[in-house]
Structures are given as structure tokens and as C-alpha cells.
Amino acid sequence: MQKTTYFYIVISFLIITLASCKQETKTTSKAKKPNIIYIMADDHTSQAFGIYGSRLASLNPTPTLDKLANQGMIFDNCFVNNAICVPSRAAIITGQRAQTSGVIDLEGILPPEKQYLPKEMKKLGYQTAIVGKWHLHEEPAAFDYYKVLPSQGKYFDPDFRIRGDQPWPQNVVKTNGHSSDVITDITLDWLKNKRDPNTPFFLMHHFKAPHDDFENAPRYDEYLKDTFIPEPASLYDNGNNGSIATRGKNDSLTRIIASSVSHRNVVRNQAMNIYPGTDVYKKYKTAQEIPVSEHQKFENTAEEKEYTSSVYQDYLKKYLRCVKGVDDNVKRLLDYLESEGLLENTIIVYTGDQGFMLGEHDYIDKRWMYEESLRMPFFIRYPKSIKEGSRTNAIINNTDFAPTLIEMAGGDRPGYMQGKSFKTILETGKEPEDWQKATYYRYWMHMAHRHANPAHFGIRTKAYKLIFYYGKYWVDTDNPKAEWNKESWGNDFTRHTPVAWEFYDLKKDPKEMNNVYKDPQYDSVIADLKEQLIRMRKELNETDVNYPHIQKVIDKHWDD
Template sequence: MRKHLLLLFFALTCSSLAALAQQPAKKPNIVIIVSDDHAFQAISAYGGNLMQTPNIDRIAKEGATFHKGYVTNSICGPSRAVILTGKYSHKNGFKDNENSSFDGSQNTFIKELGKGGYQTAWIGKWHLETEPQGFDYYKILPGQGRYFNPDFINMDGSRERFEGYVTNITEDVAEEWLESRDKSKPFALVIGHKATHRTWMPDTADLGMFDDVTFPLPDNFYDNYANREAAQVQDMTVDKTMIMGYDLKMFPDYDSIKDSNFTRMNAAQKAKYKAYYKPIYDDLKARNLQGKELAEWKYQRYLRDYLATAASLDRSIGRTLDYLDKNGLADNTIVIYVSDQGFYMGEHGWFDKRFMYEESFRTPMVMRWPGVVKPGTQSEHFVMNLDIAPTMLDAAGVAVPKDMQGESFLPLLTDKKAKGREAMYYHYYENGEHAVSPHFGIKTARYKLIRFYKRVEGWELYDLQKDPQEMHNLYGKKGYEKITAKLRKQLDGLIEKYEDEEAKELLAQEKGA
């Protein structure tokens, strides 16, 4: 009898284990945190010495740091459209911030996750002109949003104003949604932060946190843009473009500021800003700085405000990680932090983005997935914001639509033999603000070839090994004919692969001229 019971117990145990083995693996939750204009140079995980970012660094230490993460089009709205669709701007239709609005009827990775049983939400900065589609929930900032006492658009179209600082409020709303969601379903949440977008308005608690720091001037702050015509005609220098009032909060009368960023502040917020900025303004007027002294003063003020704004962003990311920890979600949640593009921290004398030069083309991106991505992974593979959509679908076990142009980078993190891209394609379209000429191009491990058009017509070639700051345009120089021809052929191949008809036609016209 006892023997029969033991045999029965063994059979039932094996049957139970077999049934468990046949059950599908639990789908991972997904949290994607998208900031605005956050430079990799300002993140300590990337070796930046401007400030410490302990919470972004934590994601990197517990997961992977992408040292060669790039965007397809370095500007805010288009970048978000690429992240959502996994398609280049010419395919998803959102090419620039001036003339585009997002066609929400098109497919996105969020819609595919929804079909796969996920509960989905986007909270915070959206910046795609039309209302979100395919989400179970959203609460978004109108346009660029405001740093203080921001309005949010609800799903019924109504607007709701919150008292406080936008970075903190965005995190509050995100956590409220996480609390109220259907906990029987896996979730995919995108948290869109306004920080660190111009005009870099720090939380009142962070005012002055970098005042004791004198930041080193970039080696090429006084770039003369020799042999780089597109760089010569731009309008994005710290020296000439940055506005004393709008950007640097230098006003002659702090009791009657008309700037809408200030008029929406409450009395306490205004008082703290006045108490901080007025003595700085008074000191500036007394010193009567001119020329290079004034330009370098503006650079120091820019970095102090920008980095203080970034501090609130990093702190908010820490709150997101803490929430996942406290609610037992961390082990089964993918967390990605990414900026919508890079940003200039005074390199070439600039702020802003747009150019295919490294500081704006390259974007910070770190990812954590416990049990799948080995802690401390340092990835040197080329990855793009284009790849986030197919990667999340791959991770969720959801089929990737054939028309998505990105590639899952999970194999690059889990298989040492996996090979990524040999080259990346870029196309920037906007021909307005900051006077940056539209351009497209290719980057390989060593070289970068760029074709500017419309505002400026011409080519640029850089040897990134010898000239990482991209100061010396080699296009047309003797001795570079073979590498130029090879890059042109590679560029043609990528234009064909991604079906960029506008670029294809422009090059065809050039050959026929």
C-alpha cells in the first residue's frame, strides 16, 4: 500500500512539474522613462564630471549602459514618434516640430502590447500635437508643458492644473496610476519628463546647488566653424543666442516679470526665485561684463540652471525605482531610461541639439531587466531609439510587425556572439528655429558622412578616431577619395533599406547635375 502511495505521489508531482513547465513565462512589466534634452555629458554613469546622477547610475549598475545609443532625428517630437512606432520620421510622418502632427491611427508598440494583454499608459510630456491613441490611460502636458503649476490634459479633453513642480507632479501621477491599475495584467508605462528642456527652471529646493562650482570651458567653446558652412550659419550659441531674461532669468524688475513661465508661479515660488536670482542680476550689472567674459559668465549660469533642473529628474527616477522595490515589482520589470536626444553643454559654443554631430546625435540610454540583463553590462553596439519598440515587443513575447524598421537589441545583451549594426542612418528635417540646415548621413565605427541641403548645400566628412570633436571637415580632401566613395555606397544602401525617397531623390539630382 505504502509503495503504491509513493508511486502515486511521484506521478502527481511529475505531472504538476510538467504542467508548470508548459505554462508561459510571466510577461515582464515595462517602464520607459523619457527625458527631454538630457545630455550624456551630464550623467555620471557615462563618466561625466559635471554632476552626480545616482539614480540613473543605479539603472546602469543593475543593468546595461549603452555607450553608443543614437537617435534617428535629433529633435523632441520626432524622437517620441520614432520611439512609439519603431519607424524613421519619413515613415511615421512626424518629421519636425514646426509642421508635423502625429497620426495616432498608425500602429505603435503600445497598441501591439495592448493586444498582447498589457495595460498601457503615457504620463507627462507627449509633445506630438494630437491626442494619444491606443493607451488605456494617459494624462499629458499640453505642448512643451510648464515647469511650475503645470496643466495636464485628461482623457476626456479637460485640463487640470496642479500646484507644484512638474517633475515631482509627473512622478506623483505615474505612481497614482500604478496604484490604481488592474494588477492582474502586466503593464507598460511611459513617463515623459519635461526636464531638462529650455528654459532650465530648477525646482525651488535645487536653486543654487551648483553655485560653488566653476565648470571647465569646453576646448572648442570658441569654435570658428572653419570649413563647416552649416555650423557657420546656425543660431544656437551660448554667447549670441541665449537670452538673458528668458533663458538665464536675468530681469531688471523681479516684481513685474511678464514671462509666462513666471506669471503662473504662486507667491511663494516667485519669492524664492527673486531671492535667488536678483542678487545674481545685481552683481552682473555691477560688473558690466563684455565680450568673452560675458560669454563665459552666461556659460556658467546655463550649466548651473541646467544641472539643477537635471537633479530633480534624477531624483524622480529614484522615486520610480523605489516604488517598484516597495511594491515587489522590480524583479519582473524592465526599466529603460532614455533622453529624446543629446544636447550641447557648450561644445562648439552651443546649446540645443539638431546636428548629426555627436553631442546631439548620441543619446543616453540605460536599461535594467533583472535575471535577463547582467548587472554592469557595458554595451558598445550601435543601438538607436528606433530599436526600443521592437525590443519591448520581443521582451514581451509579442510578434514584431514587419514594417517596424528598428531591431531588437535583446540579443546584443544576452548573446556574446550577436552582431549589431555596422552603420547608422540619420535624417534631420527642420529648417526654421536655430537656423540648422536639414541634413542626412551615415555613421560607422570610425567615420561620419553628412549631406546638408536647403539652407546650406554641401558635404562633410569626419574621421572620428583622429577628430572626435568633429572640427575638421575632410570632404574633398586629397587622400580621402576611397573612404568617401565607400561611405557614399553605404549611405545609398541605408537610404534604400529604410526607403527614404526624399534623400534618394536629392542624391539622384546631384548625380544628374
């Protein structure tokens, strides 16, 4: 009897021990899965970092972010698919190009069933959250937790939309403070009090700053106050940048195309945002109504240069004060992760939602395929698999982010995603021989709003850039009620702009000051790029088969 009892005791002990070991193994395995924090600032361009070596690097605008970047891998050739908020964010969430996701412009929406990145992360056992700017219009319901700004949101005392008893978007909470501080407060509260500490998390932390028009927290009012901000030479002399599509015949469109720092653009320039009472747009409804005197008022004089410099200094200081607030709040987040022992097992990504023009070519805002607008800052830290101090010039774009993060979380790239995972590049520091050699860009919103950029698409390799502007025929006059004739595209000043090509040799001309499309020495290079462009548009589902009036323009002018 005693032997039987002893036997059952031993067996019971072994069963309990094995179950315990199995549970311990399961818990340990789960704990080893990396957390992921994806940090994105709105319009934070690569010029406004130390790590990218721009003219502003000497100001040391991002000490925290530079340190973070140098602890992981920095990407020198990360590009956006469309340099405008909503399409870029849709590309990041879906891993898809614009016509596949259905988000081609600021009116695009991303319903919950297409919010693929959080859906895939949840399949992998992650709890998901998004805090800050969302801007994809429909509820971010695929996330377990969200607290997001309505549309663009406010810099001060922002409201947030949350999940609640009422249908989206009626559940709103009010906050006090500057948005960069408040967004970080919300993220820290979620990390401390709302997440399950036994489950890996995927968190998207999205700042509003430094989106135009810039409003910094008052504590930064003195930052850079007495500092002269280095100015780009192209602010005053744009050389041979552009084409008849962006400048008009004999520069006839320069007063209405693309927001400027200087007085050049009489429709919208930065002075209008700083100095009230200088808005010519309010006086006239169309470009034709603007008298010659308005166009000739601001000549290239010493007085105008002095004025432009003054506006530029104000513009950059406002921008960099917002950047400073972002950098300081990232430090708050990193300090918390370190204090809680979470830092080493957390993949940290930092990027902007596109680039931004900071006076280059006398442009403000984004939208362009020019470098400062096209290029995204991007770096990623994860000591367990990414070598500290590594850097790559491999070409990636924002549709590649989702597949990469999914693979880093232990999953496989979904077949419906068009982006490619660059996990191998992160882990080895080497670019595979079969890695993409070019990226495709498309800006759809022809002459939209008062920024007034002509529609265009193009290809960018490591050495060259080819751009096609098709704007003249954007409005389909044969089918005026067609859905693509959007009222929000095209302003009262002009719906038609000339068709033209631009080509830049980026090795010889990294500042894009000389459009050499007509230079015969590049004929074979341009012909090859056009062939690549045709292939990419087909492969990416980015042709104009659904826009036959645009395809007519392409066919007519392809060999110009």
C-alpha cells in the same frame, strides 16, 4: 450506493484539483511576464551623466541613474534618427523612419492607428499607460490610461490632458508643483491605485525636464551654486569644425546660424534667455538689415570670453538643476518598485529623446548631427536576463526601441517596423556579426525658428561620420505653393544656405574639430560611405523621390 457516491466524490475532487492547478499555472505564467517602465527625459544628453565620462561626470550629476545603469547594460552608440522632439518620439512609438511614419518635423502628428507600440503591447496582454510629455498632437488613445502635458507643457503648475467626457483635447486637469515632481506623483498614483495588479503593465514615464528654457524646483536653487562647471574648449575655439554650409564664406553666416552661448549669434543666444534687453532679433526683420556694427560688436576679446563664461555657467547650472530633479524623482519611482516587490520583475529603460548641445562648438539646443546632439543616452536594467555591469558599443537607434521591447515582452517584431530588435545583445552581451554597422540621420527643418540650423542628412559608423547639407535649395522656387514649402521652416533671416559636405574621423577626432572631407587620404572611405548612404536611403524609404527639387541638389553636388 455508497461506492457510487464515493466514486463521484473522488471524480469531483480530481476535476476541481486539475482546474485549480490549471488556473494556478495560468496565473503563475502571467505573473512571470515582466512589467516594463520606459523612462524618458526631454533633452537629457549623454554629457550630463556620470556613466558616459564627459567633462561633467566629476560633478556627479546623476547618482541614481548611474547606479541604475550599472545594474544593467549601457549603450555607448545609441543614436537618434532626427534630433528634435516630435520626430524622435514618433520613431520610438512606431519603430519607423520619418517618411514611413509621416512625422518629419515638429508639425507631425501620430494618430491612434499609428500608435503601434502600445497597440502591440496590448495584444501581448499588457495594460498600457503614458504619463508626462506626449507632444504628438493627437490623442494617445491607443493607451489604456494617459495623463499628458499639452504640447510642451509648463515647468510649474502644469495642466494635463486626460481621457474624459469631452472630446480630446478638452478634458484638462490642473496641478500644483514642479512638473518633474507632479509627473512622478501621477505615475505613482497609477501604479498604486489604478492598474490591475494581476496584469503586467507597460508604462511610459516622460519628464518635461530638462527641456530649454530650464526652470528647476526651488529646492535646487543652491545646487552647484559655488561650483565651477567645466567648459568645452570648442566654446571659445571651434577649430576646423563645420563647413561653408554651417559657417558661410569667410564665416559670413556665423552670426545667424545655430543658437550660441556667446554673443556670436545675434539672432538667438543664451544671454537673451538670461539677460533681458539683448535681443537684436527684435530690431531687425532680415539678415540683410543687421548692420556690420552688430556683427563686429563681439570680437574675440578677453572681455567677451569672460562674458561667455559667465553665461555658460548660468546655462549649465540651470540645466543641471533640472537634471538633479529628474534623478531624484527616478529614485522615488525605484524606491516604490522595490518596496512593493516589483523591481526585480520590471524591465526599466532610461533614455532622452535626443542629445543636446551644452556649449560644444558654442552651440545650444539640438538638431545637429554632431555627436552631442545625435547621441542618445540609453541603458536598460532587467536582472533576469541582462547581466549587471554590462556595456556595448553596438550601434542602435531609436527606431530599434519598440521592436526590442515587444520581443522582451514575448512578442515578435512586427513586419511593418523598420527598427531591429537588440534583445540578443541584451541577453548575450555580444553584437551579432550581421548587426547594423551604421545609422542614418535626417534633419528636415531648414533654418526653422530662431535656432536656424540648415537641413542635412548623413551616415554615422563606429569610426566615421559623413554629413550632407543641402539647405541652399530647400525652397522650391519653381513650385512656390508646394506643400513642402512650409512657413514654419525657414525664418526671416535666411532660407538659403550653401551646399556642402562634412567628414569626421571619429577615432582621431572624437570632438569633431576638423572637417577632413577634402583630405585625399580619405577618398576611398568617403566613396564607400556615400555608397552606403545611397543604399540606406533606399532601404529605409528615406530618398527624396517626393521632393524632386532636393534630389536635384543631391545629384548636382553628390561628387563635389
